[in-house]
Amino acid sequence: MTSLYTINYALRAHKRDPFIEFIKGMLMTPFVLHAKPVPQTDDPAEKDEEYHMDANVARYCDILSSIEELINEHIRKQAKGVPDQSRLKRLVPSISTFHTQLPLRESFLSANAKHSIAARRFVPPSFNDIRRILNTAQIIAIAPKLKLITFDGDMTLYDDGKDFEHDSALVNLLVSLLKYNLTVCVVTAAGYPGDASRYEIRLSGLLKGFENARLPKNMCENFFVLGGECNYLFQCKEDYHLKYLPEDEYQPQYIRSWSPDQINAILDVAQENLQRCIDEMRLQCTLLRKSKAIGIVPKPNVKIFREQLDECVLSTQHRIVNYLNSPWGKKNNLPFCAFNGGSDVWVDIGNKLIGVQILQEFLGATPGETLHVGDQFLSTGNDYATRHQCCTLWIVNPDETHGVLLELTALLEANRPERSLEIKSLTPLGYSQTLLDSKNI
Numbered sequence: 001m002t003s004l005y006t007i008n009y010a011l012r013a014h015k016r017d018p019f020i021e022f023i024k025g026m027l028m029t030p031f032v033l034h035a036k037p038v039p040q041t042d043d044p045a046e047k048d049e050e051y052h053m054d055a056n057v058a059r060y061c062d063i064l065s066s067i068e069e070l071i072n073e074h075i076r077k078q079a080k081g082v083p084d085q086s087r088l089k090r091l092v093p094s095i096s097t098f099h100t101q102l103p104l105r106e107s108f109l110s111a112n113a114k115h116s117i118a119a120r121r122f123v124p125p126s127f128n129d130i131r132r133i134l135n136t137a138q139i140i141a142i143a144p145k146l147k148l149i150t151f152d153g154d155m156t157l158y159d160d161g162k163d164f165e166h167d168s169a170l171v172n173l174l175v176s177l178l179k180y181n182l183t184v185c186v187v188t189a190a191g192y193p194g195d196a197s198r199y200e201i202r203l204s205g206l207l208k209g210f211e212n213a214r215l216p217k218n219m220c221e222n223f224f225v226l227g228g229e230c231n232y233l234f235q236c237k238e239d240y241h242l243k244y245l246p247e248d249e250y251q252p253q254y255i256r257s258w259s260p261d262q263i264n265a266i267l268d269v270a271q272e273n274l275q276r277c278i279d280e281m282r283l284q285c286t287l288l289r290k291s292k293a294i295g296i297v298p299k300p301n302v303k304i305f306r307e308q309l310d311e312c313v314l315s316t317q318h319r320i321v322n323y324l325n326s327p328w329g330k331k332n333n334l335p336f337c338a339f340n341g342g343s344d345v346w347v348d349i350g351n352k353l354i355g356v357q358i359l360q361e362f363l364g365a366t367p368g369e370t371l372h373v374g375d376q377f378l379s380t381g382n383d384y385a386t387r388h389q390c391c392t393l394w395i396v397n398p399d400e401t402h403g404v405l406l407e408l409t410a411l412l413e414a415n416r417p418e419r420s421l422e423i424k425s426l427t428p429l430g431y432s433q434t435l436l437d438s439k440n441i
Contacts, residue, residue, distance in 0.1 A: 017377070018094045020130050023067060030059035031124040057109075057118045060125075064104040064133075071102055096387045099367040100141040107137035128396075135393045135404055138371070142391050143411035148365035149177060150226075150356060150390075152374035152383055153188035153202065156401055160342045164205040170398065171209035173405040178210075178219045180412050183363050187355045187372070189339070189346055189382055191228030191293050196242040199225050199234055203242075211240045229337055229348045229382065230255070230355035231292050233362075250362045255354070262332050263349050266320060267294050270338070270347040273319040277312045285344075295346035304343065312345040313338050313380045320347070339382035346382075353385035360389070367391070373401060 074086035075098050111133050154160045177184050192198035217238040225234040233250050234242040271294050285296045298304050316338045323329040337351035370390035374383030377394045395401050
């Protein structure tokens with residue numbers, strides 16, 4: 001049973017998404033006023049219940065169609081350079097940039113066919129229902145023009161603190177994306193400066209999957225790893241190993257101009273605040289400092305509660321912002337990212353927005369052709385910033401990543417039939433076809 005404490009904690013601003021909450025509020029009207037039970041018999045006398053059910057689906061669809069119109073108007077205002085004048089911006093002041101339209105009605109009909117959302121009488125459309133509807137809508141919208149897809153690591157491709165296993169169901173799906181001529185990149189906070197071997201260990205199962213699939217050179221070289229949010233780029237080569245790319249090959253000049261003094265000044269402020277948090281909350285953890293990051297990691301067999309992790313993140317964000325706005329910090333305009341990693345807290349120089357932007361410029365993809373998949377889209381997460389630079393999918397674990405990629409690969413096959421036969425011909429005998437033929441699942 002959910003405790004009152006958990007419910008109250010979930011209501012805190014840093015644990016809510018205003019746009020999803022807005023959609024939830026809009027969908028409460030058909031749920032409260034028009035929800036009817038699922039008919040339990042074929043008796044013609046109860047046909048009116050079936051009518052009410054169809055009518056309730058139509059009411060949900062009408063509302064979501066209206067929200068689609070709000071999004072479309074916001075996109076038109078964006079194009080004119082006045083997004084603040086859209087109705088949606090007034091209704092949801094924190095709304096970000098939309099890079100594509102979102103077919104919410106079509107997505108809801110798909111979700112309702114699977115989960116019978118409109119049939120529920122006592123449980124209204126939830127946060128997770130709406131998050132998944134938004135994911136499907138984004139997949140439908142971007143599939144025909146997708147060029148670049150990026151992934152968070154922990155809790156997106158593999159469990160927190162674990163490695164990418166060789167038997168992961170995601171291996172075949174990521175191979176499929178490469179065979180559709182997409183560029184695939186893992187954008188992770190894990191920062192190992194110039195050390196490809198550390199990333200190869202984390203991604204060993206995936207790299208072995210590339211080898212088993214006998215991916216040709218051109219497809220291997222479409223896989224990248226960007227570490228430290230935006231600081232260290234690696235490219236997969238035809239020997240299925242990662243090669244470090246020098247900064248001057250891909251980083252713009254403004255990033256290469258970040259001085260050690262600027263970096264250390266921000267990390268010093270972060271370290272001071274994190275140490276204060278450790279002392280005041282008596283956290284059993286270790287403070288780790290790297291060249292462009294600092295974090296706290298729990299000691300073995302110790303769990304830090306999420307409230308404590310969020311306190312570390314929010315107080316450190318506040319402390320660094322105050323420093324950057326102070327007379328002695330105003331000249332230091334370096335971007336940073338403080339986030340709750342699920343079991344630890346990190347502060348990085350740079351962020352994933354810059355990381356995605358670098359990849360788009362380096363690889364030639366626009367925001368409307370780029371999709372980022374991650375689990376950290378709350379204000380204490382490090383995927384949050386990518387919303388400004390590309391389309392996004394908000395998942396909660398690797399199983400959901402598997403689900404959204406099944407949807408995406410089915411649409412890619414439908415939209416790019418010329419690639420379908422080539423994909424199957426490249427798959428060696430004995431290598432599972434199950435995930436590649438995902439549209440039949």
